[in-house]
Amino acid sequence: MASDSPPPSGLVEFQPTMPNYVYSPLSSAEAEIRLLAVEFNAKHVLRRINAPLLVGSLKKYNLPVPTLSRTQRMIRSARLPTFFALSYVWGDPTRTHDIIIDDKRLRITENLYTALRELQPSSLGFIWIWADAICINQDDLAERSAQVLLMREIYHSAADVKIWLGPSNENWMRCLRFISNLTEGSFISDVDSLPNAPTMDNNVEEMIMKAVMIPSGALARGVIGFGQSIIEVLDILDPPGLDEKAEMVQEEDGELSLHQETIEKFVKWKPPTRYLKRVENESFVEVADLIDRVFIQNCTWFERMWVVQELGVADNATIIASGGKSVSWSNLIRCVCYLHYTLHAPVKSIRNVIGMEKIRQGWNGRKRQPLRDLIRECRYRRATDPRDKIFSLLGLMGDKLNVYLKPDYSKSVREVYANAALHFIAQSESLDPLCSWQTLGRQNELPSWVPDYSLDQNLAPCPLVAIDGGSSIYNSSGHHHRSKYSRMDVAVTHESWSHLRTVGLCIDLVAVLSDPLQHSEPFGYAERLWNSTIRAAEEYLGGLTNEVKACLEGISSAVEKYSEYWTSLGDSSKDLDATDHLSKYTQSLDRDSKESIVTDGKALYLESIEPNLSPHDNYIVDAYAQTLLCGRKSARERISKEDIRIFMNLGEATNSRRAEILTTASNAFEAGMRQRSIAITRNGYIGAVPHNTHSGDFICVLFGCTVPVVVRKRGQEYLFIGESYLHGFMDAEALVMEMKGELNEQDFVLT
Incomplete structure (x- = not known):
């Protein structure tokens, strides 16, 4: 690089009447x-x-x-x-x-x-x-x-x-x-x-x-x-x-x-x-x-x-x-x-x-991340101009610059964010990019289906959809042509960018909901609230037998112990090794407390996985336990009945396995319940929905989305509320019901 000549030297005295500096235009602002x-x-x-x-x-x-x-x-x-x-x-x-x-x-x-x-x-x-x-x-x-x-x-x-x-x-x-x-x-x-x-x-x-x-x-x-x-x-x-x-x-x-x-x-x-x-x-x-x-x-x-x-x-x-x-x-x-x-x-x-x-x-090293991953990596960051949540990352992304992403400060925030969402949909041929974003406190002027990229995504629920480019562990819209979103031409050419047209199946209406919790509340408190909501929805569930209530009590007791353990660690300790977790926790407990964490709930919950429960009762207990976890052991692994049995019977595990189970289960309960409410539908389905869901909202399967979503009807159009877990509808079961004539395909215009 060549050095340039210095600017004129000499002292400059400030004058009150000194004129303001006026920029001369750049010959080419792009170079x-x-x-x-x-x-x-x-x-x-x-x-x-x-x-x-x-x-x-x-x-x-x-x-x-x-x-x-x-x-x-x-x-x-x-x-x-x-x-x-x-x-x-x-x-x-x-x-x-x-x-x-x-x-x-x-x-x-x-x-x-x-x-x-x-x-x-x-x-x-x-x-x-x-x-x-x-x-x-x-x-x-x-x-x-x-x-x-x-x-x-x-x-x-x-x-x-x-x-x-x-x-x-x-x-x-x-x-x-x-x-x-x-x-x-x-x-x-x-x-x-x-x-x-x-x-x-x-x-x-x-x-x-x-x-x-x-x-x-x-x-x-x-x-x-x-x-x-x-x-x-x-x-x-x-x-x-x-x-x-x-x-x-x-x-x-x-x-x-x-x-x-x-x-x-x-x-x-x-x-x-x-x-x-x-x-x-x-x-x-x-x-x-x-x-x-x-x-x-x-x-x-x-x-x-x-x-x-x-x-x-x-x-x-x-x-x-x-x-x-x-x-x-x-x-x-x-x-x-x-x-x-x-x-x-x-x-x-x-x-x-x-x-x-x-x-x-x-x-x-010429390694680029997708823009969507970069936005998530920067989820806690702030921008004076909300449009810069997108524009500031364009130089780092691996996505090719296109008409949706080209920076233009003359466009409104809502249009910039909508264009980014349309880009993600086109890129993935999926509606999954609309899911798993923070919804509380979003800008009112944004179309409901457009994520608010200006919010701190650390406050969002743990995503149910795959956000890392991998395959989803759920499959609500099947594996055939309906698993891909293929209506982009309609959305862009014939409708305003503020509307998104798609097709799907309406499963049921939300009948009963638990109250939303503060972000700081431990998941043990959330479980107790969810447990009482299940009991209050007895009429939609066809009644609750004493055996079911006993199983629910056993689940609640075990989850409370995990919650106490997880809360005791503090945020900084949760990044340490699982063995360090257990060591830190047990050092703070007396002997009786150490025994209680591995025994409470054991005898009660064992009944929920044995055949002496009726199919109806078994469904309620299994659906509730799975919904607490949103059906997952981790972001990449579905939960099984055997996993749940292990979670609820920690005392059977060896000491070397106990630390791993404590950490895995606590993480899974935290991810399943945080920022979600439990919902019971009119037909007795159980699931976890966004906090801003209302009674009377619809739970649907939209083609091109791997998880069910909650929508709210407004006239002939729908508001997009967010992703949900609905037990029994995470693996194309809604498509089977359509084949049987129990559900009908319909158009959805999201605004």
């Missing part, structure tokens, strides 16, 4: 970008109160995008200066600070202003920076839409992605010092090396600053530039951004499968002994908890959507802090992995960090 040049300022580096104004200059450059020829990319790369790309959180959107650009004032937020000030010492003379709020005309919707597609090339072309997490405090600096000492063996900034800097004479100050800062400046403009030039040459020869050469990969068992071997190197990393001596006086458990809270949970950067792509395409990334201190992103990963996996000092939110790193390694 051209602006870079900000900021002048080095020694007084600011030394924290002088009278530091001059923040002054910069904007200049336009063409990016060496992968769609160009090698020669064209080489020419553009040679003309592009070495620059840093800033990854930060806007914070308070009020623009309270100024940057002077070409003798004109541009208002910016406090967070951006502070980040730019921290980057100023990175080079003597001037430094080139790309920051979205300055380098993109935010008032030009067409430019914003076009620049979205360049974001990945911008951050990948940068010499380093500088991550500004916000102003530092004492705890923040303690974490940064620990990470640096553990992974690098030192923690010092350029300014720290200046003795008594604030009291030095200005001339002496300038001389020392030059002596100290020249190595840093050379690094920013020389070494990094040289290294980046090599990277750019490799990119020109074989750019990772070439999507046609990228492989689309799926999740495996709910975990990202991207470059697992790369993550393993972080998990297995151990610091040298001399580095461990630097942190030997620290409490590792305390520091792990502090890093989790300070760096991840309480830092809004880790909640932001755009940072996934900004970090995901970066060759190098550095977290910067106040006072010129910094730590590399890779060293943060090494530190949290060492604490969590090697020392068993839990970093509760480690998956958030690891997930981002897997995406980064995957993108640079």
